[in-house]
Amino acid sequence: MISKKLGIVEEIIDKSENLDDIRVNVNGEIQKAYNYPKMTGAVNVGDEVVLNTTAVELSLGTGGYHFVISNLNNIESSFTPGGHIMKLRYTPFQIKVDSVEEQESSYHSVIDNFESLYDMPVVVGTLHSMLTPFVASYKRNYPNKKLVYIMTDGAALPIYLSKNVETLKNKNLIDYTITIGNAFGGDFECVNIYTALITAKEVLKADAVFVSMGPGIAGTGTKYGFTGIEQGPILDAVKKLGGTPIAIPRISFSDKRDRHRGISHHSITVFNDIVNVSVNIPITVYDEDCMAVIKNQIENNNLNHKHNVVYINNGKTKEDLDYFNLRVKSMGRSYEQDKEFFQAASTAAYYLMEVCNDRRKNY
The missing domain is CATH 2.40.50.140 (Nucleic acid-binding proteins)
Incomplete structure (x- = not known):
């Protein structure tokens, strides 16, 4: 092993x-x-x-x-005071963290007395590489709004591994990070997605939240055997707590695997079979050939009847990334090699702006 x-x-x-x-x-x-x-x-x-x-x-x-x-030349160490929640539990690397919701926390009563997210927008992705284009588009248009990133334990567990997070934090484009489950190292630690969302709203006063796993993803080529399936239960949690769930679809026309062409089978599985509530799915308006594939997938899977599918014109993704001097890569592909993928994440930010302005666009 x-x-x-x-x-x-x-x-x-x-x-x-x-x-x-x-x-x-x-x-x-x-x-x-x-x-x-x-x-x-x-x-x-x-x-x-x-x-x-x-x-x-x-x-x-x-x-x-x-x-x-x-x-072997520096074996011993001691932990910092405070906190008693364990992550990486019952492994040789189990670590102690000071979680927001534990009894000794100064935020314990805030979490315990929570009522609702009151429609706070929560964008949920499946790949860590969706984070940067979303943040770039959101922060370029709303530089003074507070954005919180929640990292799940679906992939990398230490947030320290993410160069994306390090860069975005250094540029002041992410205001706070929260790590949940067995993921660790965020500005705040939480036990699960529910208390993390409550922390983002009640403790950090977030205007918007982005949720995704850290770097890496596991897939098996089977319908349900991929870590990105967590998108469904997370969207359910957002709705349950009174937030506005916004799902980023995984879209690509560069991936050589047919199951990931157009809207990935991962996203279709989540939207069809996993998520239990109606969510908002922003779709970028691509060229005619790409749109034909995507619309066919949406109609064949009845996604437009189950969810709020909204088409958004967005030609600013690359401009937003360049504005902050940000570079992106996913599955080894750059923006130029897989622009539809990165545009899909950016478009979620533009849809969020439509929500804030109480407007909708139709294609």
């Missing part, structure tokens, strides 16, 4: 309080590794480290790096 090797730290490429990008000598070969200093302590050149080499040996894409399990 796990492959481990010893390595010697040869070089530290980049170092921060959250993530170290290092090069290690493994049996005479220099390889890339990550170290989470808050979990495994600081590393220095020459240190002998125990590495989890599983992902590299499996030739994975996202997550295809070695990760430091332990630094």
Whole structure:
């Protein structure tokens, strides 16, 4: 289940309080590794480290790096005071966090006395790469509105792995982050999506929320065997708490896999079989050929009867990204190589603006 090797730290490429990008000598070969200093302590050149080499040996894409399990030259550490909720429970790496909703938290009564999200818009994606185009379009048009990102545990668990989050936070485009379930490292920690949404509304006073997993996704080519299926229960939670659920459809005309052409089978499964409530699905107005495929998928699956499908003209995605000097990539493809995918996420921001202005467009 796990492959481990010893390595010697040869070089530290980049170092921060959250993530170290290092090069290690493994049996005479220099390889890339990550170290989470808050979990495994600081590393220095020459240190002998125990590495989890599983992902590299499996030739994975996202997550295809070695990760430091332990630094044999810096073994002991102590935890910071406060908090008693455990994440990564009952594993050798279980960590203690100070969750918003626990009894000793100053926010406990706020969470306990919650009434409603009062139509707060919540945009739910399936891939982490949807975050940046959405944020760029939202913040360019609403620079003073407060945007909160909730990261689920559907993929990467430490938020520190996300360069997207680091960049967006450094540019002040995300106001706060919340990590839920076994994901950790956000500005605020919560036990589940319900308390995270309440925290975003009542504690952080968010104007809008974006929810998605961290970097990485698991898929099996089967109808239900993918981590993005979490989009359905999250949308249900938004509606249950009185929010406005907005779903980003996964759309691509560059993916070589036919099941992901147009609206991905992942999205169709969620919208057809998983989500239990009617949600808002913004669809970008693409060129005629693309629209023919998408409209056929929508009609064949009766999505326009189950949900509020709204067509939005949006030709500003690239302009919004360039405005903040942001670069995007998904499944190894850049904006130019898969523009429909990134436009779909950006269009959710433009739909959200329509909601705020109480207007609708029809195609």
